[in-house]
Amino acid sequence: MWKNLYTWLDERFGLDDMYKNLLDRPEPKTSWWNTLGSASLFLFVLQGLTGIFLTVYYTPSPDHAYDSIQYIMEGVAFGWLIRGIHHWGATLMVLVVFIHMLRVFYTASFKYPRELTWLIGIGLFLATLGMGFTGYLLPWNQKSFWATTVGTQIAGTVPLIGDFILKALRGGPDLSALTLQRFFSAHIWMIPAVLAALIGIHLFLIIKHGESHWPKKED
Amino acid sequence: MSDSHELSRRDFIKVTTGIVGGLIGAIVGLPSVYYLIDPALREGGKEAWIPIGKFEDMQIGTPYPFSFTRVQVNGWERTASSFGGYAIRKTDSPDELVILNSRCTHLGCTVNWDGKADAYICPCHDAKFSMEGEVLDGPPPRALESYGEHRITEDGTIEIFFKEG
Numbered sequence: 001m002w003k004n005l006y007t008w009l010d011e012r013f014g015l016d017d018m019y020k021n022l023l024d025r026p027e028p029k030t031s032w033w034n035t036l037g038s039a040s041l042f043l044f045v046l047q048g049l050t051g052i053f054l055t056v057y058y059t060p061s062p063d064h065a066y067d068s069i070q071y072i073m074e075g076v077a078f079g080w081l082i083r084g085i086h087h088w089g090a091t092l093m094v095l096v097v098f099i100h101m102l103r104v105f106y107t108a109s110f111k112y113p114r115e116l117t118w119l120i121g122i123g124l125f126l127a128t129l130g131m132g133f134t135g136y137l138l139p140w141n142q143k144s145f146w147a148t149t150v151g152t153q154i155a156g157t158v159p160l161i162g163d164f165i166l167k168a169l170r171g172g173p174d175l176s177a178l179t180l181q182r183f184f185s186a187h188i189w190m191i192p193a194v195l196a197a198l199i200g201i202h203l204f205l206i207i208k209h210g211e212s213h214w215p216k217k218e219d
Numbered sequence: 220m221s222d223s224h225e226l227s228r229r230d231f232i233k234v235t236t237g238i239v240g241g242l243i244g245a246i247v248g249l250p251s252v253y254y255l256i257d258p259a260l261r262e263g264g265k266e267a268w269i270p271i272g273k274f275e276d277m278q279i280g281t282p283y284p285f286s287f288t289r290v291q292v293n294g295w296e297r298t299a300s301s302f303g304g305y306a307i308r309k310t311d312s313p314d315e316l317v318i319l320n321s322r323c324t325h326l327g328c329t330v331n332w333d334g335k336a337d338a339y340i341c342p343c344h345d346a347k348f349s350m351e352g353e354v355l356d357g358p359p360p361r362a363l364e365s366y367g368e369h370r371i372t373e374d375g376t377i378e379i380f381f382k383e384g
Binding site for chain 1: 247250255258
């Protein structure tokens, strides 16, 4: 019965082909360093899921942001676990994505025909940092408030258009409710959308070109 | 595989990945479900005796209106909810008071006593209830609810028993 059902689905979806091409594709002899991309993808999904769960209780308003996080930590069953995973996963993701980038650099995997994979990867790295930057403000505690004050101030030192960038980031000259709201919006909608799109292209290119060989002495 | 009893290296990896992945999924997934439904599992129901007025002020034949506010803490916010009702005195015995909840049994609007109509009128769908809460007209499925328990204090104040729902 299950076999018939599977055959029926396979004929329509091409499940076997998908499995063969996506998960069972040939790999060059390789090392654990080559698993960091998958680790990054896993962390992205994990951050996405825990993030979605956090929005059930989090409120992006200066009046309630801090209290709602206190409530998540102490009032809700396993709130500490969900937020803990999101908190530490964020740090880990920046780390893993960065080491992944170093690996690609040191093994020269960015060369022809993978230049675009590399460029999109840089976009992914920057977007990951953007997630870290916008997410840091959301707890609305002293540390996040002043970190964002400093961070936006640094962005404001750009010549000529610095003042405009600062105001665009903050939604005005000062850190305010508008800042928190737009950081929240960027953190849960805009940057994740960019990340998801870029990850799609990144994965497509990896599957299309296959993994690069670990460089030999002669290379 | 030459020997079908032995697990191939690939199959071993597949099975191990499945088991470890499933374990991690369950360890994080089950608490996540609990996290989502936690507010629904809370024991609500703080109990209190709430004074609604002096027994001597309640006139036979005229429903005595009262209202009170309860503050509940919901998550990170305090919410004030208003409740109201009517005490109907029939005799000199406080035990025989009928204390009605003014929440309409149709869709929850607040009914008001109308002396001319000799009925409680609901402003939302023109429901009518008699002085003792029976449905006279309109869509409500049943009579007005009454506060079950009440008591009288030494200085003649009527108190009702209230449990947060």
